[in-house]
Amino acid sequence: MAEEKWEKAFTVEKERVEEYVELYRQMGYEVKVVDVSTCNQDCGVCYLGGGYVEIWIRKEASESDDELFE
Numbered sequence: 001m002a003e004e005k006w007e008k009a010f011t012v013e014k015e016r017v018e019e020y021v022e023l024y025r026q027m028g029y030e031v032k033v034v035d036v037s038t039c040n041q042d043c044g045v046c047y048l049g050g051g052y053v054e055i056w057i058r059k060e061a062s063e064s065d066d067e068l069f070e
Helices: 014-026 045-049 063-068
Strands: 007-013 029-035 052-059
Antiparallel strands (some): 007 052
């Protein structure tokens, strides 16, 4: 996802994901939620407790940002 300019924000319990998604959207970010079962990291820390997701963010492009690249 790095090639698409997504940044991993953090890993959180599924029960709390909605409040963080809303917060990031209010701050002008696009948000993607990824179940940790799709994680390909060797550490496996997220799997110990179960019920976790990763929150990935990227800044939404504004019209003024688009003008910079024309």
